[in-house]
Amino acid sequence: MNISEAPLHIDCSEELGLLTEAATNYLRDKSTFEEMRKLAETDSGYDTTTWQELADMGWLGLAVPEEFGGSGLGIPELTKIFELMGRFLFSSPFLANTLATQAILQSNSDGHIQDWVADLCSGSKIATLALTEPNNDSWEPTAITCTATKNGDSYTLAGTKNFVLDGQNADTIIGSFMIDGKPALIMLDAATTSSLSQLPEQLVNHARRSTRINFDGVQVPASAILATGDEAVKVLQYVFSLTYILLSADMAGTANGGMELTLEYARVREQFGKHIGSYQAVSHPLVNAMLLIEDSLSLVYYAATVFDGTWGGESEIAGRMAKSRSAEASDLIGRRAIQSHGGMGFTWECHAHLFLKRAQWGQYAYGDPTHQRRHLAALIID
Amino acid sequence: MNISEAPLHIDCSEELGLLTEAATNYLRDKSTFEEMRKLAETDSGYDTTTWQELADMGWLGLAVPEEFGGSGLGIPELTKIFELMGRFLFSSPFLANTLATQAILQSNSDGHIQDWVADLCSGSKIATLALTEPNNDSWEPTAITCTATKNGDSYTLAGTKNFVLDGQNADTIIGSFMIDGKPALIMLDAATTSSLSQLPEQLVNHARRSTRINFDGVQVPASAILATGDEAVKVLQYVFSLTYILLSADMAGTANGGMELTLEYARVREQFGKHIGSYQAVSHPLVNAMLLIEDSLSLVYYAATVFDGTWGGESEIAGRMAKSRSAEASDLIGRRAIQSHGGMGFTWECHAHLFLKRAQWGQYAYGDPTHQRRHLAALIID
């Protein structure tokens, strides 16, 4: 095995403790089942007033340096927010906007940073990423077939992207394209790109929003290019690594939420004269789920601690491990939540299915456990 | 998928019913835990008086045509005997002798059939096969590196075979060797091959006997050749297919025995004021094991019904499916047997471990489930 064991270490600063408390209280209050079910029926899937509150609390720029309008905290704090959003099934463009903001920051393109980051932190603009494609169904960052072809002073785009998170809510979209056979990141101002052909997608998690975008014929100026070549690859790898952690945190949190819902029911519901939670057929699978959830949380916190956004080392390994395990944990508890609720669990009215659906989406976005293990095998065994 | 679904069909003749009853009674009486534990401590691992009784009952030639001294029954009957031998942990060279006898019959070598089959059916001689090799650790019939080189009127052998079942008990050994790059089967008379270098192996099932044989320099006459080329390949494939079924039957039977032992204990043993079998943590895993065992039995009976010994079609598919599932069933119940017996289960005195050990050996002999599924995928998907 090629890797050296990293030290046992999980970052848990005082700031993190305070933030956790505040965020738990805020989200518990704001993200009620009723509220989230209402939002799921809307086109945008989020509440603009709440979004502005996130901005005011500094969450939209949580891991953005203060000089660019952010809060100057780190990835562990950001991760904790995602965990809690999963815990309370919070829906908003937070994932899309956070990833796009980090992509801009990592590009080192001063112009784009100046033009966009402060607005993205303040909530006045929303950004997203367009990275995966129906064409090859790849889960890896540089499998790009969309192209940008130089055409005088501008570039003509071609190809289709799918799973563009909150594409319908975004003011700007950062897409990956090949320019002369090399990856590049291009930033489209949605307002000025009127010809964009964008279709909402129907996801297994109906509270989540995304679109499929056909870029054929779209013209962008040369200034739209955020990064090219190796630099673009580095940004893409950074963004994917971060996505693993944030999605893992969301799923681990979702799993925790599903667990609490199920435990509450198992403690009070009676069948055949006993509380169902006293049956080992109910309680032991929940113990197994708890163990998986705790392992997921440990891996998520560890991945956030050692994160540096580079590919090939412990940062990538930790992120993929977290993504793999938390997908399994949230899937298992999502299923147990429905099953443990019996007949009620099969109804729309019961909240159990909301957790499974959120878990299902998170599991398949950016690579499921089998996929992650295949890449880990190459990193660890060979 | 390339295969057409075979009809649902399991052969269960009247002869089979009568044989089952007789064999159950005989083996229950003869193959007690005490008797089998005693035999396990001996070098040969079997009882010669019992062996003669098997011969007298016609079991040694159960699926051998009457014209050659056998009982003229079929593979389903033979399979049932193996299941019951597994059920009662019976130990003897029955597997080795049966497979070797069938190999001789399949070779169509009249001389060998005349010379050996009647003696093998009557119990006066014991035969075995030497097919796998430590050199390539293969589980497939034609991966042969041992060689036979023509040397005047005779052949000089070279190479090592392992897991020669009951090699220490056999009067004749049929080995697979390459002659001029083509597979051949050669039959050695152990009595006349004094130079044979044979070492007993220590198996996970300590009641099972096998040896590792180094053939370097052994000389055999040309008349020792049983089959060559395509004919040898056909015999090898026949023998492997049959082995899958017989080992599967043995494992499914072993699983049944382990289940009965465990159920008996779970019905009477009390812990914390209740019978342990009333705890779902004990009973539900046993239900799961039962379902696996029933599936194994269904696959075994089906495989025995459709068996024709050829490679590439439903006969091979059925055999490999049975081998895969019954390995899992017997492994699972073997583990549950030990676990369900609690502290007692961990002692030598308790019989639970005998079932796990027999299952473990059967699982790895001639290919474990992962291996079988890999070959099945090639047969079914591609």
Added chain:
Amino acid sequence: MKKIESPELKEFRAEVNKWLTDNKPAKPSFPLPQSFTEVGNNDQFEYLKAWQNKVYEAGYLGMAWPVEYGGRGRPQELQDIVNQEMLNVRTPLMVNAVGLSWAGPTIMKHGTEEQKQKYIKPILTADEIWCQGFSEPGHGSDLGNVQTKAVRDPETGEYVLNGSKIWTTLAEQAEHMILLARTNPDASSKYAGLSFFLAPMHAKGVEAKPIYKISKEYGFCQTFFDDARIPAESLMGEEGHGWMIAMSVLTFERGVTGGQAGGNLFEITTVRDVHDTAVDCIRDGKPSLEDPVLRDELIDLYISERATRLSKHRGEHSALLVPERMHGLGLANKLVGSEGRQVLNAFAVKIQGNQAQLYMDDENAINGGLWQHGQLASFAGSIGGGTSEVQRNIIAERVLNLPKSR
């Protein structure tokens, strides 16, 4: 007991196969349910009702039931062949499932001559749909706790019903309900106070309200009884015998075969279907079927499916059963089937790779989101009609002879 099919049976099988293939209705524009518990709208209902009627008229339903009640008086093995061929040819399911498989056999077993004359034929023709009123909100499958009251009006002999039943599949379309209700709250045991009714659904005071499922479709109802009056002759057997009859219904429901009218109640999705879906799936740029890990899983599912089918066959024909557990295979049918369906659907989602994120209504969803939907719908099997947990208890007690797990 040779089980090789006789030439006559083989011929019959071929004949059935041909009829089904020729007469199978064209695929409708709307998606069809995979189970009778998933009938979600009137289009589906009418389409399926017409098909059941056609099958009956052709003589392929209720074949082993007596002619005098509308059956065909033929051997059960012919109906078995029809059932198998329905799955092979993949014809639509029998919509009057509760009638054909639970209410009908129960009437045949416990009903009066008059009840048989009245109810059996319309069950077969699908003219009168049946639903089941056992479970109640708050008690699930714990039938000993049934609270719905049936009070006999001493003047008219009618029973006055009050209470509510849940998971009453097809209650909106049904003409009748098999109903378990409490006639004597002071009986010697909670079981002895229960009675069994063949209750009319169109009585005043009976109201069925649809329940949304996790897939956001309709499919079953909650049925409310508010001083609903049903005639005296609705009672089956005697007052206080309800528990015994209900248990006999549950035996049919839990998958033990024998006595049912026949027909397929589910559309069975098979490993072959998953394979056929997988052929066009790409995971991470490569065909899903080339991934050795997925191949391993697919074959594992294939072995399970073959084994399940063989075990069912073995159970039905009492072929080479383990003497210690003669009834194990029949009692395991529901458990094995429902859990198998869950695993199969989950795998069929997994092979889709990145596309697994899409749900029904997305035009790019693979197979129209069939498998994602199936994954959700599959919980109906592991929960409805007694959860998998309860099924394991039953097998542990009745087959493995282990002490009751209370």
Added chain:
Amino acid sequence: MKKIESPELKEFRAEVNKWLTDNKPAKPSFPLPQSFTEVGNNDQFEYLKAWQNKVYEAGYLGMAWPVEYGGRGRPQELQDIVNQEMLNVRTPLMVNAVGLSWAGPTIMKHGTEEQKQKYIKPILTADEIWCQGFSEPGHGSDLGNVQTKAVRDPETGEYVLNGSKIWTTLAEQAEHMILLARTNPDASSKYAGLSFFLAPMHAKGVEAKPIYKISKEYGFCQTFFDDARIPAESLMGEEGHGWMIAMSVLTFERGVTGGQAGGNLFEITTVRDVHDTAVDCIRDGKPSLEDPVLRDELIDLYISERATRLSKHRGEHSALLVPERMHGLGLANKLVGSEGRQVLNAFAVKIQGNQAQLYMDDENAINGGLWQHGQLASFAGSIGGGTSEVQRNIIAERVLNLPKSR
């Protein structure tokens, strides 16, 4: 609560690592046990006893225990570092495990000043080995049913013991036993009649008989008491307080950390060891590590191992715990560890392909049959000290706050 190690601790870790590496005893000619419950002969025992003594003399054992009893009076985190480095350097295990981890902490918590003076130091030096007498034949871990009687002789004050204890690891070598016995058969409850003793093993009437394990090795004993007389001062706490003290011992035994003397009680086999074995393994003519299905399983095990270690770390440092279950990680240690070991050993057998059939004593067995043996030995973990089933009950009740499962 920053958890980045201070420079002082880092330096200490390096110093410990060096000492362990330099002083680790040479591998003996006989195989060493992987757990203290597997010490099977005197060679192993003497070798391990000498090593524990050496570690103690170097100041690396009982570091956080008070100096007056033989400890070193240093911070617990130093002992934690030593424990970790013992696993890293793979030094032999501490043979007086029961003394260091269960008896010792119990004496420190419940013992008199005199008892601490008398017992603690010889525990650390390994001069006096301890065994545990809780379980009895016929009752397993159901301690409420303890039948061994301790009757006080009113004249001498001695207690007279009759009965038998099972799974008394190292009873033949032990000087003392922590013993749960019934002093009052007529107490108000079966728990109130129990008392806790620090019993001498060399009293007349005490006999330890070895028990064969499924691997056909010795490793634990059944201990018989036949009118054995032990002194009055063997009683710990008061008569009738035995249950409470025993529960406190079980807390240590179930993997909750804090209060133990330290040292490794097991040799931990890791995924890396399995990988290193796999490098030379061939399955069906190809290197095992090239098989994508096995790679998938190996990585799954690797993720589990990393997660287990991180979760243990998180539990010990109360780092970012889920507020609803603050004590979950500590209580899960034994369950996760023992089941993990079982899965790991089974996989390590599987990668061997055809060679998996061989057992210890066969000269061609891979790694001398280590993994085949480990697979059998691993049941000690999932059974001993409370089965995995009991562990799940405990977690369900105490961590998930679910109602008791009786």
